[in-house]
Amino acid sequence: MQHDPNDPSQGQTLIEHLSELRDRLIKAAWAIAVGTLLCWAFSEVIFNIVRQPIAPFLSLDGLVFTNPIDKFMAHLKVATLGGIVLACPVWIYQAWMFVAPGLYSHERKYSIMFITAGSVLFMVGFCFAYFLVLPTAFKFLLTFGGTTDKPMITINEYLSFFMTTTLVFGAAFELPMVIVCLGAIGIVDQRFLRTNRRYAVVAMAVLSAIITPPDLLSMLLLLVPLWALYEISILLVGMIAKKKLQSQQ
Secondary structure (H helix, E strand, O other), X not given: OOOOOOOXXXXXXXXHXXXXXXXXXXXXXXXXXXXXXXXXXXHHHHHHXXXXXXXXXXXXXXXXXXXXXXXXXXXXXXXXXXXXHHOHHXXXXXXXXXXXXXXXXXXXXXXXXXXXXXXXXXXXXXXXXHHHHHHHXXXXXXXXXXXXXXXXXEHHHHHHHHHHHHHHHHHHOOHHHHHHHHHHOOOOOHHHHHHOHHHHHHHHHHHHHHHOOOOHHHHHHHHHHHHHHHHHHHHHHHHHHHHHHHHHO
16 A cells, blocks of 8 residues: 555654654754854844843853853854754744654644744743743852852853753743644543653653752742643643544544
C-alpha cells in the first residue's frame, strides 16, 4: 500500500522521521541565523537591555572583561539571543510541522493557534525570568553576607548565566504545548496526567532546582508557574479528548 502522508494511520519509517527532523532543524537554524544578522545591527541596544537586571548591583559602571575578544563575542552572543527570540514563531512552526503528520486533518487546523500560543508562552517565560527571577536572584546572591565585598562580574560569566536562565524559562513555559501535542497524538490522556500528577510535580521540582539560581525563591518562581501550567494542560487534554469523541460519533 502506498504511503499517504495525509493519513496519520500510516506511520513514517525511522529514516523518514530522522530526515524530517533534520530538515526542520535546518530551517529553524536558518531562521535563527537571519534573526541574528538583523539583531547584530542593534547589538549595542540589546546588550544594554541584557545588562539591566544586574546593573544596580555592580560596583563598577558596567561588566568587566579579561580578554580583548570578549566584548566582540558578547555582542555576537546577544545578537544570537535576539535571533532566537525573533525567530521564535518560525522554530515553533517547524516543531508543529514535525508533529503534524501524526495528527488528523481536523486537528491540523489548529496550527495557527499552536504557533501563536507557543510563541506567547515562550515570551512570557523569557520575560518572567528577565523581570522577576533574575533581579530577585541577583538581589539575594550579590547582597548576601553584607556589602563589604564588591562583585566584579565578567561579561562571559554574566551572559552565560543570563542566556541559560532566560532560554530555560522560555522553554519551560512551553510545557502545556508539549503535553497538548502528546495528548493530541494519543500518547497521554487526562487520566494519565492526573494519576501521575505527584510524580510530575516531583520532576518539576527537581528540574527547577537544577536550572534555577541556587536559592529557594528562584526555584519556587519556576516551580509554581510550571505546576499551574501542568494543571492547565490537564484541562486542555481533556477538552481535546472530548472533541475527538464527539467527532467519532
